[in-house]
Amino acid sequence: MSITRQSRLKSPWLFHLNTGSCNGCDIEIVAALTPMYDLEQLGCVLVGSPRHADVLLVTGPMTRQMVRRAITIYEQIPQPKAVVAIGACALSTGPFFGSDMVEGPVDRLLPVDAYVPGCPPKPEAIIDGVLKALKKKYG
């Protein structure tokens, strides 16, 4: 395994993108980063720029106004990169299914590596989803 792949596996930096979620999933991502669940013990850090990220965490059903922004953000993340879709909205548009304002689910627009079901998913499930995406991409 190259040093780059190994470092990304051991200390992946995360960028969180809300594509129209109700904030339920977003709060669970924050909870996963708190000392109680301690996503940071895996070397994960939430970063403020996609250019510094290895993993994109996506919540929400992908509203029409977020499509171009989401694609731009995805393209700004350097290769190799992984995408984790978090919550029923990201996986299937959830309660927004059939809405004219929704272009999701997320995997219609971005290549998703791991899916985390739930409305909202528990922090433990989010951590598991990040690990699955890392294993698939860099493992």
Ligand code: SF4
């Ligand atoms: S999956 Fe549930 S909690 Fe998450 S954004 Fe959708 S409605 Fe909100």
